[in-house]
Amino acid sequence: MSSPAVSLYLDPQIRDWVLFPITLVMILVGILRHYVVLLLQSSPKKLPKAAIREQRALARSQILRATSANSSIPPTFYRSISIHLAAAFDAGTYLKDGPPKGDAPSTPPNPMSDPAAMDGMMAGMKTQMVMMVPQMVIMGWINFFFQGFVLIKLPFPLTLGFKSMLQRGIETPDMDVRWVSSLSWYFLNFFGLNGLYRLILGSDNSAADSSQTMMASPFAGAGGQPGQPQDYVKLFKAEKDNLAFAEGTYSWMGDDVETRLLRKYGKL
Amino acid sequence: MSLSSALETLANYRAHNTRASQDIVDKGKPLLNNAASKLGDDAWSFLEQLALAAIEIGDLDVADECLRQLGEKFPESPRVDILSGIRIEATERPEIALKFYDDLLEADSSNAAAYKRRISVLKRIGKIEQAVTELSEYLDTFYSDVEAWVELAELHSSCNQYTFALQALSHALLLAPQNPFYVLEFAETAYTANDIPLAIKMFMLAIDIADRHDSEESIPTGASVRAWYGVKLCCRSLSEKPSSPSASDTPFPKNLNLLDELATERVLTAYSAAGKEGAAGRELVLSWMGPSDRSGSRVHFVR
Numbered sequence: 001m002s003s004p005a006v007s008l009y010l011d012p013q014i015r016d017w018v019l020f021p022i023t024l025v026m027i028l029v030g031i032l033r034h035y036v037v038l039l040l041q042s043s044p045k046k047l048p049k050a051a052i053r054e055q056r057a058l059a060r061s062q063i064l065r066a067t068s069a070n071s072s073i074p075p076t077f078y079r080s081i082s083i084h085l086a087a088a089f090d091a092g093t094y095l096k097d098g099p100p101k102g103d104a105p106s107t108p109p110n111p112m113s114d115p116a117a118m119d120g121m122m123a124g125m126k127t128q129m130v131m132m133v134p135q136m137v138i139m140g141w142i143n144f145f146f147q148g149f150v151l152i153k154l155p156f157p158l159t160l161g162f163k164s165m166l167q168r169g170i171e172t173p174d175m176d177v178r179w180v181s182s183l184s185w186y187f188l189n190f191f192g193l194n195g196l197y198r199l200i201l202g203s204d205n206s207a208a209d210s211s212q213t214m215m216a217s218p219f220a221g222a223g224g225q226p227g228q229p230q231d232y233v234k235l236f237k238a239e240k241d242n243l244a245f246a247e248g249t250y251s252w253m254g255d256d257v258e259t260r261l262l263r264k265y266g267k268l
Numbered sequence: 269m270s271l272s273s274a275l276e277t278l279a280n281y282r283a284h285n286t287r288a289s290q291d292i293v294d295k296g297k298p299l300l301n302n303a304a305s306k307l308g309d310d311a312w313s314f315l316e317q318l319a320l321a322a323i324e325i326g327d328l329d330v331a332d333e334c335l336r337q338l339g340e341k342f343p344e345s346p347r348v349d350i351l352s353g354i355r356i357e358a359t360e361r362p363e364i365a366l367k368f369y370d371d372l373l374e375a376d377s378s379n380a381a382a383y384k385r386r387i388s389v390l391k392r393i394g395k396i397e398q399a400v401t402e403l404s405e406y407l408d409t410f411y412s413d414v415e416a417w418v419e420l421a422e423l424h425s426s427c428n429q430y431t432f433a434l435q436a437l438s439h440a441l442l443l444a445p446q447n448p449f450y451v452l453e454f455a456e457t458a459y460t461a462n463d464i465p466l467a468i469k470m471f472m473l474a475i476d477i478a479d480r481h482d483s484e485e486s487i488p489t490g491a492s493v494r495a496w497y498g499v500k501l502c503c504r505s506l507s508e509k510p511s512s513p514s515a516s517d518t519p520f521p522k523n524l525n526l527l528d529e530l531a532t533e534r535v536l537t538a539y540s541a542a543g544k545e546g547a548a549g550r551e552l553v554l555s556w557m558g559p560s561d562r563s564g565s566r567v568h569f570v571r
Contacts, residue, residue: 049377053409060411063442072445072473074466076516077438253476254469258521261472264479265534267526 057094065246089236146182154178292321350381362393414443430461448478448491465518468502487541496534503528
């Protein structure tokens with residue numbers, strides 16, 4: 001194995017012309033990327049009223065269900081709301097395109113055919129491209145010019161397990177793990193600069209999350225899947241059953257309120 | 269008055285939604301020229317506040333200047349559009365304002381503020397029926413707007429449609445179950461609709477919510493005084509007519525006598541504690557309550 005006697009001498013020129021430039025370029029590219037993403041972001045698309053209604057219909061019954069065990073409204077009113085919602089869910093009143101006609105089989109809508117969904121996906125892809133392209137260019141640059149360079153020596157010893165992490169691009173089994181290669185320095189920066197970006201650009205910048213989004217595929221990572229359409233027909237059917245369950249657990253807060261009050265004021 | 273203290277007052281008004289239009293205009297007028305350079309990011313909310321206040325007290329020149337500055341900064345903002353709509357309402361005929369809001373809604377059918385302005389114009393020109401229809405339609409989409417539900421209830425009440433009012437209020441209760449004032453309003457509407465058993469239950473619920481952290485000795489204040497009054501009224505009405513109808517099939521409360529006694533006691537506590545200024549009212553309340561035996565036996569009414 002490597003003996004401490006065998007030591008490398010690092011030319012200070014490497015520090016000045018390789019180590020610092022790589023770090024600086026990565027920081028600057030991160031900042032640049034932040035502003036490019038800002039430019040690319042299109043304002044969120046406005047939903048038409050019918051679509052909002054469809055989206056929020058579920059919230060209505062969820063609000064009703066959430067308090068059903070200790071509801072603030074009397075039984076008559078609870079039941080009338082519950083029955084009304086269940087009937088509306090059953091008939092599909094809240095669906096964006098009106099109640100379904102006939103017995104047409106409900107197929108999940110194809111995301112590619114809906115222009116609104118496509119827009120969301122394209123926005124995600126654009127952001128992804130801005131993330132990926134500069135990283136690939138920098139990596140190519142480092143690979144081309146500085147392949148096999150040893151840049152720094154860590155001031156602490158490490159086990160052999162770190163060899164693949166710190167000496168990528170240098171295939172020497174005997175070198176001490178403390179030496180860091182240029183490609184590994186790139187990766188260390190890539191994952192380690194988030195804190196710095198957060199200091200420079202604020203906490204919600206788009207440069208910092210590069211390492212996270214890099215791992216995800218461009219389709220999955222597109223901001224909480226805005227393009228993924230939901231099958232409201234199915235959701236409404238399920239919500240109807242939930243409503244029936246909730247009605248079973250319903251009780252009114254006012255049922256024994258007089259006993260509670262009289263107890264509190266010591267009359268009972 | 270120094271600049272900084274004026275700004276602080278204005279910011280305070282904004283934060284608490286205080287309606288002190290005259291004061292806002294007095295304080296804000298000197299700041300109007302080049303507000304953006306003087307106030308920085310605060311300028312825009314200040315201009316909006318000043319514009320609304322100026323429209324309210326009829327200082328339309330100030331309002332127009334505010335609108336001009338806001339319009340330059342945010343050319344297509346829906347918020348500025350609404351403000352211009354209010355400016356139109358101030359001078360033009362209601363039809364023109366309605367047309368303006370219609371155009372806004374045509375451009376963006378999800379503009380909640382435009383709906384609400386439209387409804388308020390309809391209400392103002394007396395088209396209650398149309399206002400109710402549009403408000404229901406609005407709430408069908410924007411369900412979680414508690415204040416709109418309360419407004420719908422008030423519109424229904426104004427037409428003596430108490431059942432519908434109660435239904436609207438029950439939505440408000442679902443959305444804000446922690447607010448005793450909505451429960452109180454529900455109770456009062458039920459009382460007006462002559463559903464006394466429901467009303468007494470809701471009055472008690474209001475007390476239960478408002479008094480949650482009070483102890484037995486504490487003095488009832490605010491919503492709970494009114495609610496105790498309500499309980500007292502309902503008790504009296506129920507003991508006069510023990511078979512009063514309940515549209516909502518609410519069961520009769522148990523221990524009606526004890527409740528009556530407790531309500532009397534609580535209302536009197538509230539009046540006794542009010543100090544000297546409450547003393548005059550106290551006599552009236554006492555005579556209304558009838559000669560009650562505070563030591564805890566049955567309360568007798570004087571009719």
